[in-house]
Amino acid sequence: MATVTQSGFSEPSLLAKIVSRPTALAGLIVITAMILLSLFAPLISPYEPAQLAVRDRMQGPSMAHLFGTDDLGRDIFTRVLYSGQTSITVGVSVVVFSTIIGVFLGLTAGFFRRLDAPVSRLIDAMMAFPDILLAIALVAALGASATNVVIALGTVYAPRLARVVRASTLVIRELPYVEAARALAVPTPVILVRHVLRNVTSPLLVQATFIFANAILAEAGLSFLGVGISPDIPTWGTMISVGRQYLDQAPWIMWFPGGAIIVTVLSLQLLGDGLRDFLDPRLAKDV
Amino acid sequence: MVRSALNRMFGMLVVMALVVTIVFVIVRVTPGDPAAVMLGPDATAADIASLRQRLGLNASIPEQFVSYVWGIVRGDFGQSIFLGQPVTQALLQRAEPTFFLTVFSLSIATLIALPVGILSAYWRGSVFDQAATALAMLAASIPSFWLGLIFMQFFAVKLGWFDSSGYGGPGASFGERLHHLVLPAATLGLISSALITRFTRASMLDVLNDDYVRTARSKGMSEWRVVGRHAFKNALIPIMTVIGLTAALLVSGAIVTETVFGLPGIGNLIVSAVLRRDYPVIQGALLVVAGLYVLVNFAIDMLYLIIDPRVRY
Numbered sequence: 230m231a232t233v234t235q236s237g238f239s240e241p242s243l244l245a246k247i248v249s250r251p252t253a254l255a256g257l258i259v260i261t262a263m264i265l266l267s268l269f270a271p272l273i274s275p276y277e278p279a280q281l282a283v284r285d286r287m288q289g290p291s292m293a294h295l296f297g298t299d300d301l302g303r304d305i306f307t308r309v310l311y312s313g314q315t316s317i318t319v320g321v322s323v324v325v326f327s328t329i330i331g332v333f334l335g336l337t338a339g340f341f342r343r344l345d346a347p348v349s350r351l352i353d354a355m356m357a358f359p360d361i362l363l364a365i366a367l368v369a370a371l372g373a374s375a376t377n378v379v380i381a382l383g384t385v386y387a388p389r390l391a392r393v394v395r396a397s398t399l400v401i402r403e404l405p406y407v408e409a410a411r412a413l414a415v416p417t418p419v420i421l422v423r424h425v426l427r428n429v430t431s432p433l434l435v436q437a438t439f440i441f442a443n444a445i446l447a448e449a450g451l452s453f454l455g456v457g458i459s460p461d462i463p464t465w466g467t468m469i470s471v472g473r474q475y476l477d478q479a480p481w482i483m484w485f486p487g488g489a490i491i492v493t494v495l496s497l498q499l500l501g502d503g504l505r506d507f508l509d510p511r512l513a514k515d516v
Numbered sequence: 517m518v519r520s521a522l523n524r525m526f527g528m529l530v531v532m533a534l535v536v537t538i539v540f541v542i543v544r545v546t547p548g549d550p551a552a553v554m555l556g557p558d559a560t561a562a563d564i565a566s567l568r569q570r571l572g573l574n575a576s577i578p579e580q581f582v583s584y585v586w587g588i589v590r591g592d593f594g595q596s597i598f599l600g601q602p603v604t605q606a607l608l609q610r611a612e613p614t615f616f617l618t619v620f621s622l623s624i625a626t627l628i629a630l631p632v633g634i635l636s637a638y639w640r641g642s643v644f645d646q647a648a649t650a651l652a653m654l655a656a657s658i659p660s661f662w663l664g665l666i667f668m669q670f671f672a673v674k675l676g677w678f679d680s681s682g683y684g685g686p687g688a689s690f691g692e693r694l695h696h697l698v699l700p701a702a703t704l705g706l707i708s709s710a711l712i713t714r715f716t717r718a719s720m721l722d723v724l725n726d727d728y729v730r731t732a733r734s735k736g737m738s739e740w741r742v743v744g745r746h747a748f749k750n751a752l753i754p755i756m757t758v759i760g761l762t763a764a765l766l767v768s769g770a771i772v773t774e775t776v777f778g779l780p781g782i783g784n785l786i787v788s789a790v791l792r793r794d795y796p797v798i799q800g801a802l803l804v805v806a807g808l809y810v811l812v813n814f815a816i817d818m819l820y821l822i823i824d825p826r827v828r829y
Contacts, residue, residue, distance in 0.1 A: 350527070350534055353527075371545065371547070453659075469659075
């Protein structure tokens with residue numbers, strides 16, 4: 230569990246640090262459980278997500294249907310698990326997409342002095358748009374589909390990552406080992422990847438965890454509004470949107486997908502908080 | 517100070533220009549012909565040609581950009597395709613519910629967050645602090661539309677204390693309209709209070725350990741005065757920043773909440789514009805909301821300059 234650093238000090242691994250903090254550990258366990266439950270949905274649930282049973286419509290939670298059934302008699306537990314596949318996949322894809330763009334912009338702004346001002350202003354301008362608003366405008370322009378939701382949310386969150394990467398790059402750029410690499414005529418792309426990028430992974434990982442959480446909330450919002458992923462694909466947001474129509478007769482239709490969102494987002498926030506304390510203690514006091 | 521203010525103003529104008537450009541680009545990244553997309557599959561070639569003419573899409577991109585910027589300068593955001601009225605008029609007609617919703621939500625959020633954040637910092641590590649921190653994190657994890665529906669189910673459907681949707685109709689009194697805003701404002705206020713609570717706590721923790729606070733205590737000053745007059749006053753700048761930014765972000769929260777509660781505000785207008793692909797409305801709303809955000813940021817920076825003379829831009 231321990232790695233020996235160049236200075237000879239023994240430093241516990243990231244996993245050991247997370248284990249030492251109960252809230253972060255709880256976050257890690259719960260998010261892992263949510264991912265596994267979604268992945269193995271076909272093995273866990275005896276029903277199909279689209280399996281209709283009109284005679285059993287709007288049944289409350291019972292042993293046969295743990296979370297009850299919806300307006301078409303579909304098993305809500307099954308649909309919550311399958312919806313998790315979509316929501317979590319979108320969340321992960323948004324993280325990957327925004328990281329690629331954010332790292333590129335952040336490294337460019339932080340490393341090349343001449344490009345810093347224009348790229349930073351672009352980042353500022355992108356951050357002036359509230360996330361849901363920019364996302365729905367982009368989805369409206371590109372067309373509603375899962376891929377376009379990922380592109381839209383990735384574009385929304387990329388500037389946040391870019392800011393973090395830029396700030397770290399500005400510091401790392403001035404460090405002696407980067408100067409030494411420059412003096413040795415190491416090509417700039419190699420310096421950027423080997424010396425700079427490697428050292429910004431900690432703040433990047435912390436931000437990525439929070440963006441994962443935000444992306445799940447935002448995707449649910451877009452699906453709820455009917456401007457995101459096609460309503461035919463079950464997502465937590467569309468399930469709540471359906472449940473909204475039966476608020477007085479079968480409120481459990483919207484209780485459980487909402488609960489799934491809260492559990493997933495909360496676990497990511499707990500994990501992110503823990504990671505921030507270990508990896509980026511300067512930021513820990515801010516929030 | 518004047519130099520700093522001018523520097524910051526120049527920065528704001530550059531960001532504003534970029535915001536305008538981004539909005540222009542967003543509407544033009546639509547795959548295919550935007551006029552055909554807006555009118556849907558049943559539109560005839562003549563309809564599409566006429567709309568292209570109306571939207572000025574036949575001009576070259578630079579020409580379109582110039583006429584779009586010139587329109588903004590004159591306060592003209594174009595004509596809504598489905599409402600048949602200027603976008604500026606559509607936005608102004610729906611501004612009232614959004615404005616009061618934002619003010620009401622922000623008041624609720626601040627009234628919860630300031631005392632909770634201050635006491636959390638004062639009793640750091642206590643059961644109160646841990647409970648408040650946990651609740652703030654929970655509030656930040658709840659989708660606003662879901663919380664809105666839960667409130668609606670309990671307070672409107674079950675208890676019948678409030679109407680579940682609407683804004684009281686055209687002849688409703690101010691009091692009736694405010695009554696319709698209670699549930700949406702409570703929803704947004706509770707969720708926004710999470711961020712303000714965390715910032716208040718962090719800012720107070722920063723100043724509570726400072727020397728002047730210790731000095732004030734050693735002089736025998738009452739704890740109430742130490743916390744209220746000395747510590748809180750100095751923690752106020754970051755707290756004001758986050759309250760200001762929350763106000764701007766609440767407009768975004770209003771998009772979802774207004775839809776849940778059927779409030780005829782700007783949020784609702786945006787969602788119906790997106791569903792009907794009414795691009796001029798989307799474009800106008802994006803500009804107004806992002807412009808407000810930039811202005812709020814600028815106002816906060818100016819306030820910093822006035823409050824703290826050490827600040828330089």
